Amino acid sequence: MPKDSDLSFDEFWMPFTENRRYKSQPRLLCQAKDMHYTAGDGHDVLDATSGLWCVNAGHSRVPIVAAIQRQAAELDFAPTFQLGHPLAFQLAHRLKSFFPGDINHSFFAGSGSEAVDSALKIAVAYQRAIGFPDRTRFVGRERGYHGVGFGGISVGGLPKNREGFPMLPGIDHLPHTHDLAKMAFSRNQPDWGAELADALEEIIALRGAETIAAVIVEPMSGSSGVLVPPKGYLERLREITRRHGILLIFDEVITGFGRLGAPTASALFGVQPDLITVAKGITNGAVPMGCVGVSDTVYSAVMSKAGPGIEFFHGYTYSGHPLAAAAALACLDVYEQEGLFTRAASLDSVWENAAHALRDAPFVRDIRNIGLVAGIELEPRPDHPGARAMEIFHRCFDTGLLIRVTGDTIALSPPLIISEEQIHQIFDQLAAVIRQVN
Numbered sequence: 001m002p003k004d005s006d007l008s009f010d011e012f013w014m015p016f017t018e019n020r021r022y023k024s025q026p027r028l029l030c031q032a033k034d035m036h037y038t039a040g041d042g043h044d045v046l047d048a049t050s051g052l053w054c055v056n057a058g059h060s061r062v063p064i065v066a067a068i069q070r071q072a073a074e075l076d077f078a079p080t081f082q083l084g085h086p087l088a089f090q091l092a093h094r095l096k097s098f099f100p101g102d103i104n105h106s107f108f109a110g111s112g113s114e115a116v117d118s119a120l121k122i123a124v125a126y127q128r129a130i131g132f133p134d135r136t137r138f139v140g141r142e143r144g145y146h147g148v149g150f151g152g153i154s155v156g157g158l159p160k161n162r163e164g165f166p167m168l169p170g171i172d173h174l175p176h177t178h179d180l181a182k183m184a185f186s187r188n189q190p191d192w193g194a195e196l197a198d199a200l201e202e203i204i205a206l207r208g209a210e211t212i213a214a215v216i217v218e219p220m221s222g223s224s225g226v227l228v229p230p231k232g233y234l235e236r237l238r239e240i241t242r243r244h245g246i247l248l249i250f251d252e253v254i255t256g257f258g259r260l261g262a263p264t265a266s267a268l269f270g271v272q273p274d275l276i277t278v279a280k281g282i283t284n285g286a287v288p289m290g291c292v293g294v295s296d297t298v299y300s301a302v303m304s305k306a307g308p309g310i311e312f313f314h315g316y317t318y319s320g321h322p323l324a325a326a327a328a329l330a331c332l333d334v335y336e337q338e339g340l341f342t343r344a345a346s347l348d349s350v351w352e353n354a355a356h357a358l359r360d361a362p363f364v365r366d367i368r369n370i371g372l373v374a375g376i377e378l379e380p381r382p383d384h385p386g387a388r389a390m391e392i393f394h395r396c397f398d399t400g401l402l403i404r405v406t407g408d409t410i411a412l413s414p415p416l417i418i419s420e421e422q423i424h425q426i427f428d429q430l431a432a433v434i435r436q437v438n
């Protein structure tokens with residue numbers, strides 16, 4: 001492993017990074033095992049973010065590593081256009097029991113962003129197949145994050161990701177569900193806010209249901225700062241979409257694979273979408289992969305109504321990649337054998353109490369939590385929003401704790417193998433660092 005001083009930093013244009021600042025003081029992650037990274041200077045870093053919301057089973061797990069190694073030696077790549085390889089079919093079969101209800105089909109992609117764009121296209125293809133070619137509009141939500149494809153940023157609602165780029169036409173946004181005056185320091189789902197879903201009725205009245213293909217939301221918004229859905233909100237979205245023949249897409253790229261203490265947020269909340277997008281935890285982050293879970297109704301409509309030839313003109317070179325499929329199958333075994341999907345639920349109250357113990361720390365204006373996720377929102381510095389949280393991020397890293405910050409919200413989402421002692425370590429260390437900044 002080269003040392004920091006042997007590396008040249010300028011050539012890698014880093015994603016979602018203040019490149020100039022990073023490169024003036026680079027911080028590297030060089031190894032990882034279970035709950036910890038090893039930083040470039042050799043110090044251990046407790047991972048309170050599962051890398052980037054993806055390493056749900058902990059780092060470099062032996063069965064997953066072994067499956068990837070075996071697969072690389074046996075079949076490194078196989079196209080899935082007009083051909084196939086066994087693991088992609090096996091994985092789709094296994095995912096049937098992971099996805100809720102009648103979501104029994106998988107369309108594979110290479111990332112969450114690709115899964116989202118695929119889901120939007122599948123929604124339009126379905127509407128066309130059942131005789132509604134004019135249903136091409138989408139409804140997203142303010143503060144939604146659906147990756148960085150043009151489809152994803154258009155239905156997404158994070159202004160910085162949209163600024164300066166052309167958008168897909170025909171998109172409306174629901175209001176976001178975050179209101180500190182009504183829900184600050186809620187534990188689990190806030191009591192207030194179900195009525196915000198009724199804004200969908202207004203959009204439908206304005207545009208006409210006959211023009212709308214799908215509504216897409218994250219059941220819990222992660223990237224925009226941990227926004228937990230108000231009680232009854234997702235149920236209402238489901239009821240309205242169903243009544244108007246509009247598909248409901250849940251983007252579960254973060255919430256899938258146990259993050260909230262159930263296989264999916266859909267299962268946890270008991271709300272059945274038509275399409276689900278997943279990525280990240282599907283391979284424990286070890287090999288890039290995204291997937292759209294598709295309901296029987298949607299799949300069979302597209303298959304049965306298409307003319308001769310290819311039913312759906314869409315796909316990626318890496319759809320169902322053998323290494324990703326091998327990693328995902330091994331990963332599902334680990335999740336199952338270790339009961340990791342329910343582990344978050346069993347740690348819920350320890351996690352929640354430890355998070356809310358920061359309530360009296362300086363600058364804390366909200367704490368929210370669900371499953372093994374917590375958001376700690378800080379007062380921004382008046383002259384420089386985001387700077388306080390960024391300073392906390394750096395100080396935490398340098399003292400051995402990896403957190404994630406988005407604006408002035410600290411988002412925590414550790415691997416599901418975390419111990420109670422490590423939960424306390426995270427919040428004790430974070431509280432100490434918050435007390436050091438101004």
Ligand SMILES: Cc1ncc(COP(=O)(O)O)c(C=O)c1O
Pocket residue numbers: 111112113114116145146147148218222223251252253254279280
């Ligand atoms: C809800 C959601 N959708 C989509 C994406 C995009 O995934 P990717 O970065 O793999 O393209 C993310 C990434 O964080 C996400 O949180």
